[in-house]
Amino acid sequence: MGGLREVATPFMVPGPSGVAIRSRLKHLTGRDEEALRLVGDHLGSLASRDLKARCAAELDHDGEQWARRKQVLTGESSSRWAGSITKASHDQWALARRGRLAHIHSLQAGVRTITHRLSLPPGEKGSKHAPGGYRSKQEWFAKSRRLHVLEDRLQAAQADWQTGVVHVVRGGKQLLNSRHHLEQAQLTEEEWRRRWRAGRRFLQADGESGKRYGNETLRVSPDGEVSIKLPAPLAHLANAPHGRYVLAARVSFAHRGEQWADRVTANRAVAYRIHEDVGRGRWYLTASWTLPTVRTIPLEAARARGLVGVDTNADHLAAWRPDVHGNPVGAPLRFGYDLTGTAGHRDAQVRHALIRLLHWARRHGLAIAVEDLDFTAEKTREKHGRKKWFRKLISGMPVARLRARLVSMAAELGIPVIAVDPAYTSRWGAQHWQKPLTTTTRKTTRHDAAAVAIGRRALGHPIRRRTAPPRTHQSDGCGHRTVQARPSTPGREGHRPRIPGPRTRSVPPGRGANAVDQNAQHRPGRSAEHESWQQDSLPLSL
Known part of the structure; x- marks a missing residue:
């Protein structure tokens, strides 16, 4: 590393x-x-x-x-x-x-x-x-x-x-x-x-x-x-x-x-x-x-309204919406375009894909997170040697045109655009998110996982997915919950503070052996979900 x-x-x-x-x-x-x-x-x-x-x-x-x-x-x-x-x-x-x-x-x-x-x-x-x-x-x-x-x-x-x-x-x-x-x-x-x-x-x-x-x-x-x-x-x-x-x-x-x-x-x-x-x-x-210079909204304000991560590819835009904790919600989106033919046809294809993305983001009130791409040094024949297909693939991606059109079209619709560093988004996204998001009815691609990584980076979260603890330490009936704590939450990785009050019918208040070390379980209502936890006493009639 x-x-x-x-x-x-x-x-x-x-x-x-x-x-x-x-x-x-x-x-x-x-x-x-x-x-x-x-x-x-x-x-x-x-x-x-x-x-x-x-x-x-x-x-x-x-x-x-x-x-x-x-x-x-x-x-x-x-x-x-x-x-x-x-x-x-x-x-x-x-x-x-x-x-x-x-x-x-x-x-x-x-x-x-x-x-x-x-x-x-x-x-x-x-x-x-x-x-x-x-x-x-x-x-x-x-x-x-x-x-x-x-x-x-x-x-x-x-x-x-x-x-x-x-x-x-x-x-x-x-x-x-x-x-x-x-x-x-x-x-x-x-x-x-x-x-x-x-x-x-x-x-x-x-x-x-x-x-x-x-x-x-x-x-x-x-x-x-x-x-x-x-x-x-x-x-x-x-x-x-x-x-x-x-x-x-x-x-x-x-x-x-x-x-x-x-x-x-x-x-x-x-x-x-x-x-x-x-x-x-x-x-x-x-x-x-x-146009007069317009002051953009603060980054925290754009994050608060929600965003969608977008991964740029040679033939489509892959998008996935994360929640405030960085977990992908809903289904991945894909906005395709065809870059063959005349310059006018290619330009129309890019505009059509962008307008579909922007209309979807405006309906849900979301900002757009994209990579700050620059392939100036990536297209040299000396760097990739005989991989002509890869150089042709990179050269064919409409990075500059797409970026300029996205900024201008988003400004007309009032949609904020967040740029993130493109380093390791595809690699780490595939490593940490492609397999967990793949189900029997949905095949998650490497580009979809990269969109999740871009969205998490724009929210200020690390790309790495929180791993589940051993089976013996999982208390939820359907497995471990991997919700993410906000980066600004104090003590999000520490012990949950002791809250006085009865926890069970058999243990006196505050005397449980592991009462102070339950935050790692990430149960409902714990600090990982940004709420104070308190359990009411059970009725004696049960």
Whole structure:
């Protein structure tokens, strides 16, 4: 047990910091689409140039350089368009830098694993906490060559990190690489060119509180009218006063439409983005805004209202509700989803499983306890070797997407979410709970037992199940009762205090040989159930 890592304490998951809703721009005319493409292509070229300047500045960038970049862009667009472009460039550079740091951590984990396994003789078996040596000399030699490759990549990545160099592709690296594999991507050169141009367009503007309808550049009125402030070189396209272009389409938001209408009516900031889906031939408008920071309820309050432990798996969510003592009650629940097919189908499957879970939790007034999962270091090929099926299984689990959707959807329904350390939940859950919960009519799976372990950890109980005493010490007619005492109950593992009064008809009050040592029996009414015990005298007529 000395090699086990320390388990972190559970914590309340904060709510989402922003909201994004999307709607389709229907009934656009040919002139509208042409104007959107011209404006997007022009601003996209400015955004590419500004991103190049930001990346060239590396770590030496400061406020004066930002002001100069914005001043250059203002002459070819407007001050507000320039502000949106420079902010997007900063966000893109920061995102690429975070990705570079994650790549460095992945390379370091691979180098450590290979170095450890190369230090062992070939064929040596590993332990539960460390892998063994490679299976053959041939594999040892191949991994020694791979170690040099990873060390070179790590050295180059660390050099880029220290100097602030990032590698960014506007439009996406995946789309760029598909240009060399058009047959595999099932695209023609013209189709790829349209997708590339659509991905590099820039049609997004940040909101501004106090301005009309919360945005002076991309303005959407409460009745759905969309107007765009044209850049200076394209002012001749205006069909409305003050250099604006009004689209023929009217937009309406089916989801959160009332919240959006309240914000634009009060002239509160709303950011908008317009993009084209080339595959479907449609245009979409996305509205987003930030949410005020809401203080979450205390952890003890969430525990008091009850909770359900949820175990995340590759094809389903396993859930089981524990009582306040940590004992599972009722039957286990399973919310399945299918992650095959398109990205839209996978996303819909995750949403459907989550909404069923959330509706069930709301009906019973429960909080949700989940694992704080992060498989960043678990998907490396060096850690799991030839277990490609296991790496594929972990990579296929929608951990980040499920976590983000769960937090946002739970916040709308007012359901607290508790995150627990995922260490040993599956292993200890199966060890202590899978067999006791299996009956002739119910087969408890390893995932169901893990859900019990997650729920107990969220309640502050240890995962280990209280074992029953020997048969001779069991006083209940149906066997030993394994109810759990609260962690805050004083003296829950000690002797029950002596309570004066008659206990039986044959023993005087307080003179029983074992009167002080009955708490370990956990009989009904003892301190394990948080009540004082007192037995009334039996009637003499019996």
